[in-house]
Amino acid sequence: MWKTALKPRWIAGLVFAIVVSGVFVLLSQWQFGRSVQPEVPVSPATEETKALTETLEPGHFFPGSVSDQMVSAEGTYDPAKQVLVPGRLKDGKTGYWVVSAFAVKGAPVLTGVAASPQTWIPVARGWVSDPEDAVAPPPGTVDLTGRLIPSESPLPETAPEAGHASAVSVAELINYWDVSSYPGFVAATAEMVDGTDVSAAAVSGDLKPLNIGPQPPAQKVNWLNLFYSLEWVVFAGFALFIWWRLVKDDYRRGLEEDLDDDAHDDAPPTPPSSATSEQLQQKVKP
Template identity: 70%
Template sequence: MWKTALKPRWIAGFIFAIAVSGVFVLLSQWQFGRSTSPEMPVNPDTEKVQPLTDTLQPGEFFHGSDADQMVSATGTYDPAKQVLVPGRLHDGKTGYWVVSAFAVDGAPTLTGSAASPRTWIPVARGWVADADEATAPPSGPVQVTGRLLPSEAPVAGKAANPGEATAVSVAELINDWEISSYPGFVAATAEVAGGADVSAAAVPGNLLPLEIGPQPPAQQINWLNLFYSLEWVVFAGFAFFIWWRLVKDDYHRDLEDALDHAEPHEPEQQPGATRQPEHTEQKVQP
């Protein structure tokens, strides 16, 4: 059968099948890419800085629509309320997030026996490679600008070392700091004190900026496009199947022709001729 497949026309047919199947594979990849396309593009409104007090309210659930929103707030840091969150990566290196408590001016105050006179929000001010490199937050009135993020879940079954927290978890931090807090935290991009930006992004030093961008939007699987992508793969295989089937049919035709030429044929009898009976001589015994 290989002899048949090596005929020039079938070699050309095989090249054509490769080209057709390649087009089908590309179409399959395109359909697969569309099947996992983002549910919606990144919302440009999240990059517009909004007042924190107008975006999120303390004592309420953190709404998903508030995540990644750039916010700003004025207030003061408490240097005694600062923790390090270990196990954070920056340019491939493992280090610490420096998280400080920030009292928000104009924020609603919560009521209750455990409520504090002021409402706070954790601010992730930057990243350090070593715990000893963490610096105190700026003093005095500060205007903080950054990305609003939901509270992280505390690491279960792990006790934090002194001066550390297992995660940027509001539930864990308010117990440590004994404060009332917003249900989220801010990854700072700017800290303006005395008219100058003193954040990690503006002042060179061991404290490096976090540079947290908007989170990728949720992806939704389009099952129809996914089915089409699988369908194109089947078509790609079918192109080779058709080529193989045509070669096989040609091979069987060659076998039939070879058998027809190999079979012996009896000589044809002329019309009207009669076949003479065969005579055998008999010996007469004396």
């Protein structure tokens, strides 16, 4: 069968089948890429800074519509209410987020037995590689700007050491600080005090800015495109199968022709008919 496959026309057919299969594989990759692309791009509205008090309400669930929203708020930090969250990466290094409690001016005050006189929000002010590098938050009234992020979940079966937290979890931090809080936290981008930005992004030092950008929407699988990608793979295999099938049929036809030729060569000579024999006898009579 290899002799049949090595005929010039079948070699050309194989090259054609490989080219067609390659095109089908590329189409499969394209369809697969489309099957996992986010359908909705990052909204530019999240980059427009809005007042925190008009964006999120304390005492309620965090709505997904305000996630990643840039917000601003006026208030004060409490240097006694600051924790370090370990296991945070920056530029390939593992360090700590410095998270401070920020009392929001003009925020609604919650009611209840455990409610505090002010409403607070955790602020991730920056990143440090060593706990000793964590500095106290700026004193006085601060005009805060940052990205609003949903509360993280605390790590189960984890008992952080003093001055540390397992995550930027509002449920965990309000127990440390004994305050009422918004259901999320802010990753600071600017901290203005008397018209001067004193945040980690503006002041060089051991405290590094987080630089958290807007997160793209969760990817959804488009099952129709995924089905098409699998279909193109089947077509690629079918193109090669057709070539193999044609070669096999040509090989079988060659075998049949060889058998027919052999059968014709081995057949006995045909005896003369009776009429022909009588004619020969008459010719030999004197």
